Amino acid sequence: MKDLKFEQKKSLSRLEAADLLSAIAxxxxxGDGAELDFGPGTVSLRIPEELRSEIxxxxxxxxxxxxVELKWPVPPAGTESPRPAAGSQDESSPD
Incomplete structure (x- = not known):
């Protein structure tokens, strides 16, 4: 049994598909606390630095x-992923 499953099937234009992939990117x-908007709801994800992929x-x-499949381990319930130390700079910050 899966802890969570979300599935959405619908027809998209090529531009809508590109927008969806851009939102996923x-x-x-x-990363941590990323949110994806899927129409009627939003899915929040904690995405680690390393992923397994299959194309x-x-x-x-x-x-x-x-x-395109991306997989990563989910931390056990009640635990949180490590956060950067105060004052550290993440990769998305300008230098």
Missing amino acids: AALRH EIEVGDGQLELE
């Missing part, structure tokens, strides 16, 4: 399928 850059492209039945 921004959440990945933000799959399948062609068949007159369709091309591009699947």
